[in-house]
Structure formats: structure tokens, C-alpha cells
Amino acid sequence: MESTNKASSSSTRTSGRSWSNHVFLSFRGEDTRRGFTDHLFASLERKGIKTFKDDHDLERGKAISVELMKAIEDSMFALIILSPNYASSTWCLDELQKIVECEKEAFPIFHGVDPSDVRHQRGSFAKAFQEHEEKFREDKEKVERWRDALRQVASYSGWDSKDQ
Numbered sequence: 001m002e003s004t005n006k007a008s009s010s011s012t013r014t015s016g017r018s019w020s021n022h023v024f025l026s027f028r029g030e031d032t033r034r035g036f037t038d039h040l041f042a043s044l045e046r047k048g049i050k051t052f053k054d055d056h057d058l059e060r061g062k063a064i065s066v067e068l069m070k071a072i073e074d075s076m077f078a079l080i081i082l083s084p085n086y087a088s089s090t091w092c093l094d095e096l097q098k099i100v101e102c103e104k105e106a107f108p109i110f111h112g113v114d115p116s117d118v119r120h121q122r123g124s125f126a127k128a129f130q131e132h133e134e135k136f137r138e139d140k141e142k143v144e145r146w147r148d149a150l151r152q153v154a155s156y157s158g159w160d161s162k163d164q
Helices: 029-046 064-073 090-101 115-119 124-135 137-154
Strands: 005-007 012-014 017-019 021-027 075-082 105-110
Touching: 021 029, 021 064, 021 090, 029 075, 064 075, 064 090, 075 090, 075 137, 090 137, 105 115, 105 137, 115 124, 115 137, 124 137
Parallel strands: 021 075, 075 105
Antiparallel strands: 005 012, 012 017
């Protein structure tokens, strides 16, 4: 009988579900890619934790948004690196909304931001949402879904980089 938590080179099975990745990394590239995120990705991979990272795993020639959404669906967990400019990226907010919609077990990492500023959308998060509200005047519900997803994830127990 096959174990319900057996890792293989191509997928992991848990509760009858086959996963392509253990972890999906959501992050703002310009804030953390060439530092924190690269180191985290390398550490996870060294430990045998199959981790999806956009510049490592996206197939060339495929639609990025479709591939990202599929990668979220096909990952067991999400690590969300919340950095000062995370909310300024509609890509990041779409990923975050998808993570919440898929009810992924998500772990926030507050990198260079105060968790309460993220949760209450103050500082750079307030500025980003003000810009989104102007840009998406015709789709206020989209911006509200992003706000709700951010509030939800920011309320999870996570890691604060200032403590590390």
C-alpha cells in the first residue's frame, strides 16, 4: 500500500492528492529576489523541499498568469514574503488572492515591514492600494478582494525578519 505522504522526484502525494511542488513562493521580485528569496529557495531545495519560484520554474513561451495560477493550485503550501513593495504589484496580489481562494496553508514572512502595517494596510501598503483604487475604478471589487486576501494572510502567525 502506498504511503499518503510519500515524496518522489516528480510529485508528492498527500491525502490522495498529487502535488507538483511542496511550496509556492510568492514575493515582490524587486524587493527580495536577489537576496532573501534566492537564499530561501536554495535552502529549501537543499533540504529536498520542491519549491516553485517564478524565474526558476516558469516554462518559456507559456502564459505567465496561467502558469502561476496552476503552480499555486499544484503546491501544498505557500510562503508569502511580504516586503515594502509587495502590494504595489498586481501580480503579487493576484497570487495572494489565488492562494487564499485555494485555501492553501500559507505562511507569511514579514520582510522589512511591520506585520500590523500589512494587516491594517498602512504605510507603503496604504499607498499601493490608493494607486490600485485609482487604476481600477471600474473594478472596485477586485481591489477589495486583494485587500481582504492581504488582511487574511497578514493575520496568520508568521515570521518577522526583524527577529532574525
